Amino acid sequence: MIEFDRVTVHYPEAPGPALRDVELTVGEGELCLVVGRTGSGKSTLLGAINGLVPHFTGGHLHGEVRVGGVSTASRPPREFAHLVGRVGQDPLAGFVTDTVEDELAYTMEQLGVPPEVMRKRVEETLDLLGIAELRRRPLRTLSGGQQQRVAIGAVLTAHPAVLVLDEPTSALDPTAAEDVLAAITRLVHDLGVTVVAAEHRMERIVQYADRLVHLPGDGSVLAGAPPEILDVSSVAPPVVELGRLAGWRPLPLSVRDARRRAAGLRDQLRERPRPARGRAAVGEGDRPRLVARRVVVRYGRVPAVREVSVELAPGAVVALMGRNGSGKSSLLWALQGSGPRQGGTVSVDGTDPAKVSAAEARALVGLVPQTPGDLLYLETVAEECEQADRESEVPEGTCRRLLDRLTPGIRPERHPRDLSEGQRLSLVLAVQLTAAPAVVLLDEPTRGLDYHAKASFGDLVRELASEGRAVLLATHDVEFVAGVSDRVVVLAEGEIVADGPTADVVVASPAFAPQVAKVLSPQPWLTVSEVRDALAGAEARV
Structure with missing residues (x-):
């Protein structure tokens, strides 16, 4: 179904090719998982399947990519819409209409599908993905898992033979991710759709894959059965x-x-004794870095956070977990000071960050949001790092060293918007952490990061905590939580439903338990x- 015939892709001013002499065949009805470190060329490989690379991204492609026997060089990407459906990392950013039903119909309208056929396909897709009850819902009111299924449905209505997914579960809680993966595997097994997916959270999807494609980072590609490739893969x-x-x-x-x-x-x-964790709670005689009492956040009449109280001890790393839409991001913004707060109090080292200037608030609490690219506004990576050093009044090169610890090798002259999602996130993390405030708030900080980058970031988080700072991170990444956090707070419908040491909370939860805990249960x-x-x-x- 998909053939790469000696494909090499060069981008202008890049030190080497993103892909080098790639020979790859993906058969009909296969689920192909693409893995590799951040910046290894996964997005380039996915983009070449429908001609986005090089028609849209620029660069030079040598060799030939064929889908269903049709060369991507023979026509523009829009003429592959009936053959290849693509869903990006952020479904909401790709929506062009307001409601679920309109979004499902949009692609067919562009392809000139007759109205009676459109209606039939919309109904079939609603049933296939289990979203019939959402048909008239505004897209922005849906949870992350629901948005992901709608995005998949919007390309499926064109009846493509190939579905290309870029990080399909990276923004989803474990339960929502399982729902999306169930829909994907049903497409493969029942309808014979060929699915090519790039995913850093391999633990969620590798067991379903028929073929594994590993990009070592030198432009080459290794492909084969998952057990065979995982024997040599740098990510697992x-x-x-x-x-x-x-x-x-x-x-x-x-x-x-x-x-x-x-x-x-x-x-x-x-x-064997388990290693001791850091500080899970504020001890007797300690002064907490952050104290929040009965925090309330509402959007109109809709409550997002319901009288939540939390304390963060100096040196503690606390994970904030819960399904999509449980109020995690709303709580973080309320604690940071620039988000809405209709009730309650917040104190960071005795000061409410909402009542001081922006410069003073930066020294108290820093927040990396879910869409970190919004914080990037300069022309090059080097300028972003230099500006961060100046604003934080730290030695020159501090931000760059942080960036290299997270994702080494990003060229200083590159434009931030040209970076991969993981590279862009690493840059924003480095910029925000340069200031090293007393309290660090992180919203989905590992999205787009490979296992190595997450390990480096975890070391950095622990280093911040060892200096007496408090770190609160909202995340769906249970494996990262298992490795770095001292304490877990679980939100549901804006309320705290669990709060305790990491091992106690995650081991007791089927949804939030990491893989090792499940394998070695009942040992913790x-x-x-x-x-x-x-x-x-x-x-x-x-």
Whole structure:
């Protein structure tokens, strides 16, 4: 169905090709998962499937890409709309109408599909994706999972043979991600649609993949069966890393596979002490960095946050979790001071950030929002970093060093808008963290980051906490929470429904438990690094 014939893609002024002599074939009805580190060329590979690369992105493509036997060089991308449907990382940014039903019909209108056929296809798509009850809902009122399914439906109504998905679950809570993946696998198995998806959160999707395409970052591509490629891949989900550590062959792709082999490993770990975490709560005699009391946020008559109270201890990393639409972002903005707050009080080191100047508030609390690109306004990466250093009054090069820790190798002359989603997020994280305020608020900070970048970012978060700062991060990334947080607060409909040490909260939750906890349950291990350290300690004592 999809053929890459010696494809090489060069971008102007790039030090090397994004893709180099790629030979790749994806068959009809396959679910192909594309993986690799941030900036390795995944978006370029996806864009080449329908001709966006190079027709829209620029650059030079040598070789040939064929879809259903048709060369992408033979026609513009719009003429592939009936053959290839594409859904980007941010569904809301791609919507062009106001309601679900109108959005599903829009593509067919552009293709000149007869009205009676349009009506039939809309009904079929609503039923296929389980969104019939949403048909008249405004798109902006939908949850992230609902928006993702509508975005998929909007391209499916054109009956494409190929569906291209860029980070389809990156902004979704675990339950919503499962719903979207169930819809995707149904398309593959029941309708024979070929799906090519790039996803950093491999733990969610790798078990469903028929083929794995790994981009090492040098322009080459490795493709094959998932167990075969994961043996050499530089990125792998926790369950695979656990399999590598335990020496299991073939490598497990799912929690179910791993649990069947884990009895011996559980026996080895039974008497091993778990490493101590940081500070989960404000202790006796401590002065909290942030104190919020009975915070209320409403949008019109709709309550988003209902009298939430929370304290952040110095040196603590606290994760704020909950399904899409539970009020996490609204709470962060209220704590930062620039968002609406209809009730309650917020104090950061004795000062309400909403009642001081912007410069003073920056020294108290910093916030990285869900759409970090909104904070970038200069022409190059170097200018953004230099400006961050000046505004924060820190030594020159501070921001650049932070950026290189998160995602090394980003050229200083590149325009921020030309970066990949993960690279752009890394830049904004570096800019905001340059100021190193007393309280750091992060809204979905790992979206678009690969496992290596997340590990580096986790080290940075722990470093901030070790300096006495408090960090509150809202996230759906359960694996990141398991590795970095001391405490978890769970929101539902604007109210706190769980609050406690990370191990106590996530292990007890089927939705929020990380893969290692599920494999080694009932033992309370959360990450592969914890298991590795415990086994190494046992060997050292022998």
